[in-house]
Amino acid sequence: MASILDSVNQRTQMVGQNRLELLLFRLAGRQRFGINVFKVREVLPCPKLTAMPHRNRLVRGIAHIRGQAISIIDLSMATGGPELTDISNRFIIIAEYNRTVQGFLVGGVDRIININWEEIMPPPKGTGRDAYLTAVTEIEKELVEIIDVERILADITPVNTDISEEVANQPINVSKENLTILITDDSAVARGQIKRSLESLDIPLEVKKNGKEALDWLKEKAEEVGGKVNSHVPVIVSDVEMPVMDGYTLTAEIKADPNLAGVHVILHTSLSGVFNQAMVKKVGADDFIAKFHPDELATAVKKWLNAEVDVNIE
Structure with a gap:
């Protein structure tokens, strides 16, 4: 071995x-x-x-x-x-x-x-x-x-999902109206942890169990809005390891679709190692966060929500 x-x-x-x-x-x-x-x-x-x-x-x-x-x-x-x-x-x-x-x-x-x-x-x-x-x-x-x-x-060491007061007070400079944050993770425990950490943002959360479900939902959303979805779904938090379609493939599919490419993809994974940054760059993800630190996750989501303000100004 x-x-x-x-x-x-x-x-x-x-x-x-x-x-x-x-x-x-x-x-x-x-x-x-x-x-x-x-x-x-x-x-x-x-x-x-x-x-x-x-x-x-x-x-x-x-x-x-x-x-x-x-x-x-x-x-x-x-x-x-x-x-x-x-x-x-x-x-x-x-x-x-x-x-x-x-x-x-x-x-x-x-x-x-x-x-x-x-x-x-x-x-x-x-x-x-x-x-x-x-x-x-x-x-x-x-x-x-x-x-x-x-x-x-x-089960052995429960994870704290609360974000700190400092992070909670960081401003979100984009209107929350008609926004949804997409979460995809095959672990029920991880989905629950992410949801509890992001609920304080007061933005609806859509939760899927694998990359295929998430991609199908995004494409349906694009049809519903008649084009680009990033003004409605600005951020997706995705696991990497998932059945049917993994997070890397999901990211590549999103970035290759003109109607989805503007969605900011945060890969949120228990995978570790020096090779991960190369992987993230290869598929075009916007961010990579190792599980599980609620402040880092919430800060990253707020960062990419606020990025939509800059995009819209331009």
Whole structure:
């Protein structure tokens, strides 16, 4: 697994092609799960864990890796399954989500696959784990489940969604009448966090679950207004990882459509890494914010709302 994060430049070429690479792994049984390789730092045999007092029951202990103390979350327990036993023969996936590094204890690691986001679908209802799933796909005639890691992290460490008084008092210099802010994210937890952070702007919020839904809604809006939509939908806050159509492809589609190109796109994602700015530039996004800091998000939205004033003056 030492080569998981090499060839970053090669992976960057997938941007705008609606593709991703998934690291497949197992928990307590035969069921396979997936995690985006872009979020993975490395995969290691589980080292000795140090127990910490008063820790969350899902955290099996602390691992000291490359000079850093990392919490190790039992991913089987976190999704409602049994505790993983014999952890000395298990693996940990070191990943970076929402500006922090976590270790996920898993039963075994399979391999990396390259797949199109169109092949990744929302989870079916009644799967038992659907509360913890963000998507599913089929690999070799078997269902692969993609876990809503943001849901798990929110269960362990709830996120503050309140914006500060200072940010709340920053002016919005554009008329709010007939405006809508579009939000798209496949994680129910993330959608709720974003909504709670932006509700103080007193602008209606339209929420979609993936890039395809968001793009279809924008095109319908363009037909409704008879042309360019940015004076009605000046800003979209979009996740990057979404089934059917990812945020990069959504951005590229928006910027390629004359009626939609004026919409300011903020990519708001748990993906981290130095390559993200190159990706953002490639697809033409206006902003990139790592999840989740409500002040940064609200400030960025206000910035691009106020940008509409300058555009209209010109």
